[in-house]
Amino acid sequence: MxxxxxxxxxxxxxxxxxxxxxxxxxxxxxxxxxxxxxxxxxxxxxxxxxxxxLLVAGQETLSRLLAEGIAEAPAGATPLEAVGAGLERASSIMGPVNRELGPRLKAAVAASAELQERDALKSVGLAAAMTTALVERGVPDPTAQLAAELGVLAFKRGYSQWSEAERDDGGLAPHALAALRELHAATASLG
The missing domain is CATH 1.10.10.60 (Homeodomain-like)
Incomplete structure (x- = not known):
């Protein structure tokens, strides 16, 4: 071998x-x-x-890139704009193999309680990395946590849409950023 x-x-x-x-x-x-x-x-x-x-291969790199993108966002960026910068940075490492694996990973996770648990822990880790980066920018903790959780949801939704699309039309970033905008708009309906 x-x-x-x-x-x-x-x-x-x-x-x-x-x-x-x-x-x-x-x-x-x-x-x-x-x-x-x-x-x-x-x-x-x-x-x-x-x-x-295996499910979390690359999680450390992904967390680092999300945090770097947030840290490097323009000084006047809102928390969600900073999260968007993190999503763009993290999306840059996602290539054709990641896109191809998406539906298979989704199916594997859906079929296993153990993998669902590990996937949830991965989400917690990504949110923690983004929260820390936002707090370091001076964002208050509750706002940072909320923005980070929206970032995780946007990344997951964007990744799912990107990997299930018939063709790759510009990479993951446009999908993740569109999902972030949709989620932001949806928060208005919360009251």
């Missing part, structure tokens, strides 16, 4: 998504994922602590 090939993490995620879709999360073993990806089981464990962690 091949070892330390470029994009090993990506190959492991793709292999896992395919197997989760084909035979279910619970029936899929780490050995099967490693074999499908063309690596050894020990190589799998150099990249992930367990198969559940």
């Amino acid at each position: 091949a070892r330390w090939q470029p994009e090993t993490t990506q190959r492991l995620v793709v292999a896992a998504c395919d197997l989760f879709t084909e035979q279910g999360y619970d029936a899929t073993t780490v050995a099967q994922i490693a074999e499908r990806a063309g690596v050894t089981k020990s190589t799998f464990f150099r990249h992930f602590s367990d198969k559940r962690e």
